[in-house]
Amino acid sequence: MPLEIFLPFRGGIYDRGSICGALPPAIITLALVTDTETNRPLIEELMALYSTFQFPEYQPAGMDLPTTVANSTLCHVSLTRWMNSAGFKRKTPERSERCAGVVADVCKYTVKMLNKLADQGAFAASHAPAAIVGDCMTCHQEEAPYAHGKESCIVCHGDPHN
Numbered sequence: 001m002p003l004e005i006f007l008p009f010r011g012g013i014y015d016r017g018s019i020c021g022a023l024p025p026a027i028i029t030l031a032l033v034t035d036t037e038t039n040r041p042l043i044e045e046l047m048a049l050y051s052t053f054q055f056p057e058y059q060p061a062g063m064d065l066p067t068t069v070a071n072s073t074l075c076h077v078s079l080t081r082w083m084n085s086a087g088f089k090r091k092t093p094e095r096s097e098r099c100a101g102v103v104a105d106v107c108k109y110t111v112k113m114l115n116k117l118a119d120q121g122a123f124a125a126s127h128a129p130a131a132i133v134g135d136c137m138t139c140h141q142e143e144a145p146y147a148h149g150k151e152s153c154i155v156c157h158g159d160p161h162n
């Protein structure tokens, strides 16, 4: 598989800040080696893990980078949270190292899930969407104004009913 096909995902799809570029290659890889029924829980687990993980864990350059939880799978949110926490005001080598570490962490978890599946023949999720999603969706998945999704609602909306 030519690895170049994954490059457009960098920076949340060519620097658009959309979905974190670490995720689509992992998702494609999972979908390449499993059927749809099998990969759905794996992919949902990966998305939920991403939103709750203290990135970056893998820090081979020894820069002692701070870690943050994105509470989102968006590049823009994930990176800005980290930049603010680290106190960086512009693009630095640490920023690149942080994002490379995120990619490594996502790869590692993807392989771990596949190994678990191969060893045990089944996969049990250990991460779930933020609890607030369930709270908001009790109403918004049934009635207007209709919403769709499992990303933490309050990242963008705060709590509009308070």
Ligand code: HEC
Pocket: 132, 135, 136, 137, 138, 139, 140, 144, 145, 153, 154, 157, 158, 159, 160, 161
């Ligand atoms: C008890 C049902 C219920 C729950 C729970 C609920 N909503 Fe709503 N929401 C509504 C209804 C009904 C409306 C439309 C009337 C209104 O604006 O109050 C609405 C309106 C909205 C709107 C559009 C109006 C605005 O004020 O911007 C947003 C955005 C929204 N909800 C987000 C959320 C989020 C985020 C949560 C969870 C933190 C949530 N809702 C939880 C019922 C609910």
Ligand code: HEC
Pocket: 133, 136, 137, 140, 145, 146, 147, 148, 149, 150, 151, 152, 153, 154, 155, 156, 157
């Ligand atoms: C990445 C940011 C983001 C996230 C996360 C998000 N929303 Fe939204 N949501 C928006 C935007 C932007 C709009 C469009 C607002 C507009 O057009 O006025 C919107 C629209 C809505 C509306 C319709 C509002 C209206 O006035 O009709 C509801 C209801 C809503 N969202 C609920 C939710 C719920 C529930 C969740 C969690 C599952 C959620 N949103 C997650 C950004 C987000």
